[in-house]
Amino acid sequence: MKNQKKGITRKEAIKKMGKYAAITAVGTYTILNPLKAQVTSPPDPGGDPLGVGG
Template structure:
């Protein structure tokens, strides 16, 4: 008993559109999480320095 999935098939063009939306959402989310200004503010002034100084 096989189902005819001809109505569920996705064209290459539609798939690329969907992937573009996911990629844009991922880029925005990554930028928000790894915001460079917040990362810089939380880092020590000399991250490679001697801790005994």
């Protein structure tokens, strides 16, 4: 990290930092919640198969 004190560019610093260079990209995550109950394939969104408005 001595190079940083010499005023190199951010890009150069990242290149020299090895594994922690990734932190500038901050990493990505996805959160996944399974369903709470068993279901079959969902029908059309908002569809009302019985026409009862339920």
